[in-house]
Amino acid sequence: MDNLRNLYQAVIMDHYHNPHNKGLKGYPKMHLKNPACGDDITIEAEVQDGVIKHINHQGNGCSICCASASMLCLLMEGKSVSFAKKEISKFYDLVQGKDGDYDSLGDANSLAGVAKFPARIRCATISWKALEMVLEGDVDEEKEI
């Protein structure tokens, strides 16, 4: 039960029920789907002068997947691309249970509990992968993850 409480912290359920930056506005985007489970997330971002001016998400999935997308948007809006890339790779470490200092991840730090549920890591990372691809210029496509 402790692992569960850790996984489903209040902050996560809060992002799930009241997501930030939900709804697409037409910026460059990447749509990722996990056909095995039905998680389906689109992340869009507008980058100007190396800064993420706007970032939004849209999609369907479990609470972990949706909350993670909301946390990602909250964290990245207004931040530089280089910050974003660094934090994305930190986030991957976090959900794999690697030691480190993750305070800079903000609310997303609360997803550390996923590490105890390996089957759910992909739920947490799908939106982060999508942003990573958008920042690489891999946009307007639909891909499987």
Place this chain on the structure above:
Amino acid sequence: MLDVKRIRKDFPIYQNNKDMAYLDNAATVLKPKIVLDKMNEYYTNFGVNIHRGVYKLSYLATQAYEKGRSKVASFINASFEEIVYFKNASEALNFVALTWGEANLQEGDEIITSELEHHSSVLPWQQLALRKKAVLRYLKLDESGRITVEALKEIINEKTKVVALTLVSNVFGYITPIEALIKEIRKYNCLVVVDAAQGIAHLPIDVKKMDCDFLAFSSHKALGPTGLGVLYGKKDILKGIKPLFYGGDMIDNVELYDSTYREMPYRFEVGTPAIAEVIGLGYALDYLKDIGLDNIKKHEQELTCYALEKMKDLKHIIIYNHNPDLGIIAFNLDGVHPHDVATFLDTDNVYVRAGHHCAQLIAKKLEIVASLRASFFIYNDKEDIDKLIRALKKAISFFYQGE
């Protein structure tokens, strides 16, 4: 009820997972020790290739392998040459579309199937229809999601060339009234392909009585090993089919520019087969027969009644099949994603499926992205269901806090 305590002793996985409630039997079932032992015995004592060597060990291997085929044939009342091996049910079903379908279907011909199908039962025909400009038609499921004779009568006609249906729904546990359907289908000149993946270990199957043309299932859903599928094909129909794969083992006489191939079923099986798996499946079917298919069905039905009775008292639960014929219950907690629920159950070692169960068409019809599915088999008891209910209650009190 079956003697579950005794049965579990035959399944070594329970020794290593003492308090698990394995309720994902529609995905695959656990394996009894006899199957593992017999596969091991092959590798340990006479693990050589078949149909080739003239030495003693090869003879032993060939005999054990062919005995496996006889057991499969007798299990479904077919004859030896009507049993063809593939990798799984999916591949077997594809084979029918790629051979018989490719050779016989023409533009404008009609194929009937249902929205209840597993992807492997419908996609081979969907894609063939696209290639041939044939028409794929879905019979109308009744309000509870069942395939009925009336619905078939509504759409079958002189242009119908294939009817491809599942014997048991892997989402709802409904048994298709296949014999009554086939009686109706026989008024027309068309092929009947039955996907028995979900039926093989749960109800008695007699292909002669059923009068289907093809019937496919996977070994792994019948207590056998993975990597092996069976296709039954009526002798006269198999005779008219050309091989799909060419190479070792399936040939008779090889010349530079043409060759002849062996009798059925061998002409359809290229290369070294899954020898240990075929041997294992034979013993798996023996095990099922010993318990008795009718007893298995009854056991599942009792567990299902018990589970439904308990589940209906849970708050926020949505059940999608109130009257399953076999041990499958599809459900959700209202407003909670099934993966979140499944993780709660997982923590208590209650293993259920969460997803679309390879049947997206029915999920789309129900307008749900995914659902939970609990499915029962011979080693499940009421205690497993109590565990499921307890874990569900935990999830409910967590996800609906403050209510």
